Structures are given as structure tokens and as C-alpha cells.
Amino acid sequence: xxxxxxxTARGLFGRRRFLLLLPLPLLMVLLSVICRAFGVDPGEWxxxxxxxxxxxxxxxxxxxxxxxxxLGAEIDDGTVVHILTKPLPRWQIVLPKLGVAAGVTAAxxxxxxxxxxxxxxxxxxxxxxxxxxxxxxxAYSALFLALSLVTRRPVLLGLVYVLIWExxxxxxxxxxxxxxxxxxxxALADRLAPTELLSTTVSVPVAxxxxxxxxxxxxxxxxxxxxxFSVAGETS
Amino acid sequence: MTATSTDPTPAxxxxxxxxxxxxxxxxxxxxxVAVNDVSMSLGAGVTGLLGPNGxxxxxxxxxxxxxxxxxxxxxxLDGQPTWRNPDVYRHLGLVSEREAxxxxxTAHEFVxxxxxxxxxxxxxxxxxxxxxxxxxxxxxERRIGTYSKGMRQRARVAAALVHDPQVxxxxxxxxxxxxxxxxxxxxxxHRLGGAGRTILFSSxxxxxxxxxxGTVQVMVAGRLAASGDFRTIRRLMTNRxxxxxxxxxxxxxxxxxxxxxxxxxxxxxxxxxxxxxxxDYGAFTRALPKIALARGIRVQQLVPEDESLESVFSYLVxx
Numbered sequence: 021x022x023x024x025x026x027x028t029a030r031g032l033f034g035r036r037r038f039l040l041l042l043p044l045p046l047l048m049v050l051l052s053v054i055c056r057a058f059g060v061d062p063g064e065w066x067x068x069x070x071x072x073x074x075x076x077x078x079x080x081x082x083x084x085x086x087x088x089x090x091l092g093a094e095i096d097d098g099t100v101v102h103i104l105t106k107p108l109p110r111w112q113i114v115l116p117k118l119g120v121a122a123g124v125t126a127a128x129x130x131x132x133x134x135x136x137x138x139x140x141x142x143x144x145x146x147x148x149x150x151x152x153x154x155x156x157x158x159a160y161s162a163l164f165l166a167l168s169l170v171t172r173r174p175v176l177l178g179l180v181y182v183l184i185w186e187x188x189x190x191x192x193x194x195x196x197x198x199x200x201x202x203x204x205x206x207a208l209a210d211r212l213a214p215t216e217l218l219s220t221t222v223s224v225p226v227a228x229x230x231x232x233x234x235x236x237x238x239x240x241x242x243x244x245x246x247x248x249f250s251v252a253g254e255t256s
Numbered sequence: 257m258t259a260t261s262t263d264p265t266p267a268x269x270x271x272x273x274x275x276x277x278x279x280x281x282x283x284x285x286x287x288x289v290a291v292n293d294v295s296m297s298l299g300a301g302v303t304g305l306l307g308p309n310g311x312x313x314x315x316x317x318x319x320x321x322x323x324x325x326x327x328x329x330x331x332x333l334d335g336q337p338t339w340r341n342p343d344v345y346r347h348l349g350l351v352s353e354r355e356a357x358x359x360x361x362t363a364h365e366f367v368x369x370x371x372x373x374x375x376x377x378x379x380x381x382x383x384x385x386x387x388x389x390x391x392x393x394x395x396x397e398r399r400i401g402t403y404s405k406g407m408r409q410r411a412r413v414a415a416a417l418v419h420d421p422q423v424x425x426x427x428x429x430x431x432x433x434x435x436x437x438x439x440x441x442x443x444x445x446h447r448l449g450g451a452g453r454t455i456l457f458s459s460x461x462x463x464x465x466x467x468x469x470g471t472v473q474v475m476v477a478g479r480l481a482a483s484g485d486f487r488t489i490r491r492l493m494t495n496r497x498x499x500x501x502x503x504x505x506x507x508x509x510x511x512x513x514x515x516x517x518x519x520x521x522x523x524x525x526x527x528x529x530x531x532x533x534x535x536d537y538g539a540f541t542r543a544l545p546k547i548a549l550a551r552g553i554r555v556q557q558l559v560p561e562d563e564s565l566e567s568v569f570s571y572l573v574x575x
Contacts, residue, residue, distance in 0.1 A: 026369070102356075105350050110342065
């Protein structure tokens with residue numbers, strides 16, 4: 021494990037903010053278990069819990085908390101200076117942090133999505149949701165990590181993207197779905213385990229290419245912004 | 257602790273020294289000019305960057321350390337720009353003013369992590385040496401979150417020194433240190449400077465700079481106000497005219513008497529009392545009670561008017 025990965029992971033799990041990751045996945049597992057236990061038709065609760073809660077809320081919100089935390093928290097408290105005053109090419113700082121963010125997000129959301137998929141349909145759907153969510157975790161993490169370098173309010177901007185762009189506009193303006201990571205994840209999961217529970221207008225090739233573009237593009241942006249990282253002017 | 261463990265130049269006494277050059281460096285934020293056309297060249301030894309709060313010291317240090325792009329001019333370390341050039345950190349260490357440390361790590365973990373990030377061949381040994389330099393061995397296995405401010409500062413200094421840099425920049429390093437830690441830090445900087453390192457530390461406290469460095473750069477309002485040997489600058493500061501506000505039972509009579517005193521260069525009679533300009537602080541404050549007593553005047557108030565560092569530094573700009 022690289023030293024940057026080690027410090028990032030220690031920092032992430034050492035902060036209370038990490039506890040914020042737990043309620044949403046637990047809620048999803050709980051709802052899935054209740055629906056299954058009461059024999060509700062998966063056609064009724066599946067889309068709401070798997071997509072409405074799992075892919076539209078749990079995945080992006082967990083990615084937002086972790087993605088803005090791996091570098092943003094260090095920028096906020098100033099500890100980033102310790103890592104930046106080292107003769108490391110900046111990609112060697114960004115990539116390990118992106119790896120931690122995507123890994124932790126994927127691990128956190130894979131379990132509830134797998135459980136939900138299995139209870140609603142099959143093990144295959146569970147695995148498909150977990151795998152697609154892992155890919156989505158990478159794209160979201162790259163986006164939110166870059167946001168923490170281009171703005172001082174990454175969480176706010178991230179929430180606007182998730183709630184307004186993907187959540188609200190995605191329902192009314194179909195064109196916005198082409199720029200929605202959530203839709204890519206649905207398309208990929210549906211391709212891996214075709215089911216009536218998942219539906220999207222975005223094709224698999226578009227989803228694949230766009231996910232790769234977002235992951236690579238925002239990583240390159242983050243590396244470039246970190247290269248020009250300025251410490252905010254202080255009073256003295 | 258052994259003598260070798262605190263030696264700032266262990267196996268690697270380098271023949272060459274590094275030079276940090278600033279050529280016509282300015283930095284502005286919108287309409288506000290934080291640093292205005294500063295040029296200086298820093299070589300081996302300890303240099304103090306002195307100036308009141310808000311003078312632009314931190315902005316200047318950040319530009320030196322590659323954390324801020326100059327709006328104009330160039331900052332180079334041995335000819336290499338410090339901005340957007342992580343390679344300079346092979347030879348440069350920074351201890352910033354902001355008390356930011358990974359509080360969840362122990363000092364040992366923190367310094368070893370720094371050594372690893374520098375890709376040093378033996379991180380453990382480098383960390384042991386750096387921790388010994390700042391005398392933090394006893395507490396190195398405790399989490400930094402449990403440290404006092406001075407101890408955190410020392411942990412940060414150890415991390416900045418772990419790769420044995422030729423240039424060390426410290427922003428207000430004595431803040432929050434107790435007198436013993438302060439003396440130790442001063443001694444450490446002395447030794448590092450004596451061993452051929454280029455050390456620059458900022459401070460707004462005259463006495464700190466006086467005790468540590470022979471060379472000073474004085475900044476006032478973003479400009480380099482004075483530069484050079486500390487004793488020369490200190491003399492300029494001591495010999496500047498002092499202004500006192502004086503109130504007495506008979507201001508007019510006291511004004512007449514004071515004009516005959518050689519240490520007084522001017523007296524102004526106002527409604528609120530006298531404003532007295534004195535060339536020699538000590539001579540005037542000794543003479544005033546005698547003069548008043550001889551004339552039966554009671555001095556009700558004697559207040560030095562411009563003893564703030566800002567006014568001292570402003571005087572230097574004009575001098």
C-alpha cells in the first residue's frame with residue numbers, strides 16, 4: 021500500500037464523518053428485507069428501492085461523502101500541505117486517493133445493492149447491481165474529488181448535481197440523462213442482468229464511453245489542479 | 257540522546273549550499289497588493305523575515321515554497337522555479353504557520369510517512385534522526401492529537417527536516433512555544449544555519465529575530481523595507497524619534513521647560529495636553545520627572561504614542 025493510500029485511509033476512517041456512510045445502506049437493506057418479508061411484489065418495490073434509493077441516493081451520496089473527503093478534508097484542515105511538500109508527481113497523490121474513494125464507496129454500496137437485488141429478483145441481479153455500482157463509484161469519485169479541487173464548496177455542488185441534475189431534471193428532461201452517471205449505472209446493470217425492474221434510455225455503448233470519459237477526464241483535471249494548488253492567502 | 261543523534265549534518269555535509277532567489281516578486285489579490293516588488297537572495301545561514309501582521313510575510317513564504325504563483329517576478333531555488341515544480345521539495349522543507357497535522361497519527365508514524373513520501377532509502381533511520389533533532393523521542397508513540405501546541409510544532413519541524421533539506425522555511429515557528437522549547441528551537445535553527453543550510457523564518461516579534469538571526473529582511477505593507485545586518489537595523493529602530501502624550505498641572509510651563517532639554521526635538525501644545533517628540537527615549541523619560549519637579553509641576557499622564565511595531569516598521573520605510 022502506498023503511503024498516500026495509507027494516510028488517506030487512516031484519515032477517512034479516523035474521522036466521524038465516516039459514520040455518515042452507514043445509515044443509508046442500512047436503510048436500503050432494511051426496506052428490502054421488510055418488502056420481501058411481507059411478500060410485496062418486487063415489481064412494486066424493486067424500482068423504488070433499487071433505483072430510487074440505491075442508485076439515485078445511496079451510491080451518489082456515499083460517493084459524495086467519501087470523494088470530497090479524501091482530499092477536500094485535507095485541504096480544509098491544511099494537512100494537505102504535508103503531502104504536497106514532497107517531490108511526488110501530482111498524479112501519484114491523486115490516483116491513490118481516487119483509489120481509496122472509489123474502493124470505499126464501492127464496498128459500502130455493493131452490499132446493500134447486492135442484498136436488494138437478490139431479494140427482489142436473483143443473485144445475478146444482485147451481482148450486476150454491485151458491479152455496475154462499482155463502476156459508477158469510480159466515475160462519481162473522480163467527479164467529486166475534482167470538485168474538491170475546483171471549488172471551496174464541493175459538497176454543495178455535488179449535491180446540486182446529484183439531486184437537481186440527476187434526480188429532478190433527469191425525470192423531466194430526458195436529454196439530461198446522457199450526462200447522468202446514475203443512468204450509466206442503470207444501463208450497465210441492465211446489460212449484465214436484463215430485468216423489468218431497471219429501465220433507462222441511455223444505451224450501453226454510450227454509458228460505457230461516458231463513464232470512462234468522466235472518470236479519466238475528471239482525474240486529469242484533478243491532477244492539473246493539484247499541480248497548481250495554492251494555499252489561500254492569510255492575514256500575515 | 258547522543259551527540260551524533262542531534263547533529264544536523266549527519267553523514268551528509270554537503271559541499272554546496274542552496275540559494276533561494278526572488279526577482280521583482282509581486283502578488284496581488286484583485287485590487288489588493290499583498291507583496292510588492294520584492295527582490296532578495298537567501299544563502300546559507302539563518303535569515304529572519306520580520307514584519308507586522310498583514311505585512312505579506314506569509315504570502316511571500318508561500319511563494320517561496322511553491323504554494324502560490326507570483327503575479328509578477330520569479331521565485332527560484334538554485335535556478336529552478338518553485339511554482340508547479342514538486343522536484344524542489346527534494347531540497348526544501350516548509351513548516352507553515354497553520355497548525356495542521358494529521359492528529360490521528362503518532363509523531364513517529366507522521367515523520368516516517370514523510371520520509372517514505374520522500375522515498376528515502378531508510379525511512380526509519382531518517383525519522384529517528386529527525387525526531388531526535390527536535391527532542392521528541394519521549395512522546396513519539398503518542399497520537400499527535402494529544403500534543404501541546406509546541407510539541408505539534410516540533411513534530412512538524414521533524415517532518416520538514418526528515419529529508420535533510422538544504423533550505424528550510426518556517427512561518428512563525430515560535431508561536432505557541434514555551435520558553436524552553438523556544439530556546440531549543442532557536443538553538444536548532446542556529447545549528448542548521450551554521451551547518452550551511454539556508455534557513456528563513458518569519459516573525460512579528462523583534463526579540464525573536466534578534467536572538468536567532470544576524471540577517472533580517474523587514475517587510476512592511478507588502479514591501480521590503482529594510483534588509484541586511486540586524487544590528488544596523490536595530491540601531492535605526494532605537495534611534496528613531498519617539499512621540500509621547502503628556503498631561504500636567506501646567507502644560508504651557510512644562511512645554512517651555514522641555515524645549516531646553518536636549519533629548520527633546522519638538523513640543524506641541526494642544527487642548528488635550530502636550531505632544532512631545534524625543535530623540536532619545538531613555539534620556540527623555542529620565543529628564544521629565546526632574547524638570548517637572550524643579551518647576552513644581554505635577555505630571556498627570558505620560559504615554560508613549562507610537563510604540564506599535566507597525567509604527568516602528570513604518571519609520572524604517574521612511575528612514
